[in-house]
Amino acid sequence: MSTLLDLTAEARDLANRLANVEEVRQEATTEDAQAALAEAEAELEALLALVGEDITRKADGYGDVMAEFKTRADVMKQQEDLYRRKRQIAENAALRLKDTLHYALEGLGLREVEGERWKLAIQNSPPSASITDEGLAVASGFGEIVSTAKVDAKAIIAAWKSDPSSVSGFAQVTQGTHLR
Numbered sequence: 001m002s003t004l005l006d007l008t009a010e011a012r013d014l015a016n017r018l019a020n021v022e023e024v025r026q027e028a029t030t031e032d033a034q035a036a037l038a039e040a041e042a043e044l045e046a047l048l049a050l051v052g053e054d055i056t057r058k059a060d061g062y063g064d065v066m067a068e069f070k071t072r073a074d075v076m077k078q079q080e081d082l083y084r085r086k087r088q089i090a091e092n093a094a095l096r097l098k099d100t101l102h103y104a105l106e107g108l109g110l111r112e113v114e115g116e117r118w119k120l121a122i123q124n125s126p127p128s129a130s131i132t133d134e135g136l137a138v139a140s141g142f143g144e145i146v147s148t149a150k151v152d153a154k155a156i157i158a159a160w161k162s163d164p165s166s167v168s169g170f171a172q173v174t175q176g177t178h179l180r
Helices: 004-027 031-108 134-139 153-162
Strands: 112-114 119-121
Touching: 004 031
Parallel strands: none
Antiparallel strands: 112 119
């Protein structure tokens, strides 16, 4: 069975041969030559139609396979979402247990507990800073003011649609194709 690429190459070849036959027929001088070329042209057109039907069937097959992969991907996404929620529930449960044990140990004045399998200890966390006045922190030498520009690509495309030269100095708008 031919692949889609084989069929498209075959269709292009047949179309080129058909065009060549048409060119040669224009230059044919005898009626026999004209008739032979007309017959060859009819055969090539029939072959081209068959290839076109094969391409149509192949395209349907590709559509089926693409739909199957899309459906599988959707199911996998749902599973990812489900496992993400389950993971979050498990992580939160572990954090709640950790916080409960931490609170209990501190309440009892214990810094360390050693069981048969686990040794758990309360230790100091790394220091962290919560900034209450960024301006004053920067003025005191602890940082810098940074500004960033945000370009509106949708506005550029809208301007390009009405006048491509209006954005040519600072943007390059391209438009491709896609299969739907």
